[in-house]
Amino acid sequence: MKIQENVLLAPYTTFKIGGNARFFAQVSSVAELEEAVAFAKEGSDETRHLPIFVLGGGSNVLISDNGFDGLVIKNEIMGIVEEGERIIAGAGENWDNFVRYTVEEKGLNGLENLSAIPGTVGAAPVQNIGAYGVEAKNTIEWVEVYNLTTRKIEKLSNADCRFGYRDSIFKDERKNNIILRVSFLLSKNGKAMLEYKDLKMFFAGRADVPSLCEVRDAVIKVRAGKFPDLSKIGTAGSFFKNIVIPRTEYQTLLRKFPTAPAFLADPSRKVQGSTSTSSQNSVQEKSNDPAVKVPTAWVLDKVCNFKGVRRGNIGMFENQALVMVNYGGGTAREVRTFAEEIIFCVKQKTGLTIYPEVEFVG
Ligand SMILES: Cc1cc2nc3c(=O)[nH]c(=O)nc-3n(C[C@H](O)[C@H](O)[C@H](O)COP(=O)(O)OP(=O)(O)OC[C@H]3O[C@@H](n4cnc5c(N)ncnc54)[C@H](O)[C@@H]3O)c2cc1C
Incomplete structure (x- = not known):
């Protein structure tokens, strides 16, 4: 080395x-x-x-x-071990190659909705990647880590990882851990998750249940229309997390924006208090006031009109207002300045605070 x-x-x-x-x-x-x-x-x-x-x-x-x-x-730690419905993958494996293997070669259900997400297996637990109604936490059995403090290898169970919406213990308490391998429990006879709007529309009119490979192909096609071609345009995908707020706060939002969409968030999710002045990591639990998820893409597109807007070499993608892109020659400074402008606009117009999903390094 x-x-x-x-x-x-x-x-x-x-x-x-x-x-x-x-x-x-x-x-x-x-x-x-x-x-x-x-x-x-x-x-x-x-x-x-x-x-x-x-x-x-x-x-x-x-x-x-x-x-x-x-x-x-x-x-770049590679390797895939198959033990029936349990598949253990090295952290350096390409995520989408791994998903393709589980779906197309093994016929296992569980990861097909997470097709075409860039990156590695080792990063999947870090932000509990999710798409089309499925999150990595639904199938992760355990995560093996190298603890930089003790310099020992440890195994964390799914519960130990404290997964949340784009969140896990690896973002704070276990930030000093390097993920080595991840074990996924998949299933031979599981049911495809087709509740998400885009997938429902894709398969509209189909009487039979689509196969796992068809679901994977559908996800790849739907995503191709939403994200730029990475070989041509730079991006880190969705720049901001969706807004998760108590239902009462959503009702206040509706008074000003009657068409604002929302979905019931997983009740176990953290609720970001938009009225709070605290930092991103500071959250509040309001179990008697269920959390709802308001798509930040809708706010950026319909309320702040950022879709397709460009600032120098940086812009919000013309097909998806949540995706910040680098048209070439863009700098981190430009990205941060534009992100601040967007956060400010959302706050001014809705009173809500949005938080980056992308991690700022250095
Ligand atoms: C076009 C596009 C679409 C995307 N769509 C989605 C989506 O639908 N859903 C979604 O959730 N995300 C999405 N993302 C975000 C991204 O793909 C995921 O977060 C992915 O898991 C990041 O993987 P990575 O290997 O590139 O991680 P990196 O960007 O290299 O790192 C991300 C974080 O993980 C840490 N990390 C990486 N590897 C390890 C390891 N082995 N041990 C410990 N920490 C580690 C890093 O230190 C860093 O904190 C998208 C990104 C793009 C560009």
Whole structure:
């Protein structure tokens, strides 16, 4: 394993933005990972106590124009083990290749709605990836991690991971953990989840139940219309999380915007108090006032009219107002400035606070 110096990170991200990593290591085994960690923790005087950042496919990060002043470890730990309906995958496996394998080669149900999400298996538990009514937490059995503090390997159960809406323990308490492998419990005879509007429309008029492969193909086709082609335009996908608020607050919103859509959020989800002045991580639980999810894309499109709006090299995608894109040459500074403008507009017009889904690094 080679530790490189001053490596440009932009090409390692789907946004195609970001300066240099002071040090950069690609690891494909636990032994290589331990070697890289030792370099950052007790290398020479010059490199001791370096901060570490773990990079997967770089599809949910905005890396600073100044880069990362530490060691970036790109996780390339591969391998897939099949134990009947349990499939264990290495963190460095490409997520969509893994989904294709479970659906097309193994005929297993559970991940088909999560088709075509960029990135790696190891990042899936971090923000509990979700799409079309399904979240990674529905099938994750356990997550194996390397704890950077104890330098030991540990196994966390699904409950230990404290999954929430685009959230898990790996975003705060366990931020010092590097995910090595993830075990998924899938099923041979499970039922396809077709409740989500786009999938219902896709299969409208079908009397029989679509096969798993058909559901996967449908998800890929629907997504192709919503996200730009990553080989041509840079993006990190949906830039903001959806708005999750108590139903009473939604009723207030309806008075001003009678057509505002909402869906009942999972009652176990955290409720972001939009009237709260606290930070993104500060949440409140209102079990007697069920949470609803208001699509942020609707607010950005219909209330703030950001769909297709461009600021320099950056813009909100013309097919999906939630997707920020880099038309080429965009900087992290431009993205942050535009994001602030959007957050301000939403607050002014609706009183609601929106939070980035994309992680700012460096
Ligand atoms: C076009 C597009 C569409 C998208 N659609 C969706 C969607 O439908 N649903 C959805 O949920 N997301 C979506 N995303 C976001 C993104 O694809 C997911 O969050 C994905 O899981 C990120 O994977 P990654 O490997 O690229 O992670 P990275 O961007 O490299 O990292 C993201 C975070 O995970 C951490 N991380 C990565 N690997 C590890 C590891 N092995 N151990 C510990 N921490 C790790 C990083 O440190 C960082 O904090 C989309 C992104 C794009 C560009």
